Every structure is written in C-alpha cells, then in structure tokens.
Amino acid sequence: MALIDEAMAYAASAVGWKGVTAECTTRFRQPVPLGATLRIKGTVTWQRRNVVGVAAEILDADGTLLASGEGKFVGKARIEPGTLGVLRDV
Numbered sequence: 038m039a040l041i042d043e044a045m046a047y048a049a050s051a052v053g054w055k056g057v058t059a060e061c062t063t064r065f066r067q068p069v070p071l072g073a074t075l076r077i078k079g080t081v082t083w084q085r086r087n088v089v090g091v092a093a094e095i096l097d098a099d100g101t102l103l104a105s106g107e108g109k110f111v112g113k114a115r116i117e118p119g120t121l122g123v124l125r126d127v
Contacts, residue, residue: 038063041106044079044093052081054089054112061108067101074098087112 041063049056069075076096083090088111095104 038106040075040077040095041093041104042108044077045091045106045108045110046079048079048081048091048093049089049110049112050116052084052089053115053117054087054110055114055116056087056110056112059088059109059111061106063104063106065104067097067103069095069103070097075103076100082107 038061042058042061045058045061074097076098077093078096079091079093081089082092088109090107091110092107093105094102096102
C-alpha cells in the first residue's frame, strides 16, 4: 500500500501539488515477490481546484499487474510541477 500511496503523491506533484492523501483504495491482484524488479506507475485521473484524483499500479518485470489503487490527494501548497523527488546528478 505504501508504494501505491507514494506513486499517487508523485503523480500529484507532477501537476504542481504538495499535500496529503485524503482517500486511498488498494486492490491486490497477485502476490508481490520479495527482491523482484517492479515497475510503479502513478497517474492523475482528474483535478478540481486543489483536489486531485490519482491512480497507481505495481507491475512485475513482465508487465503483469500485481496491485492497483486509486484515491484523492488534497493539495496544501503549490510546487513547481514535476520537481518533487526528481533525482539530480551531483
């Protein structure tokens, strides 16, 4: 669930919001193996004022859906879109 929540927060940051999860529903579809390479995908599904609808998926290396979630994210502050968690070369 933590990966789903984190992916949704990163998706909300991509449209310029820093805030908190207001609602989160997670569906586990397959067991998530320990030590496996995973692909985590977060997307924004809608936006109204400072509330953002978000969704996320956890997939294995073959693209099989292991878990999915959707929720609402409430923005508390505006940020430069896409800058939350961006890795930079040092």
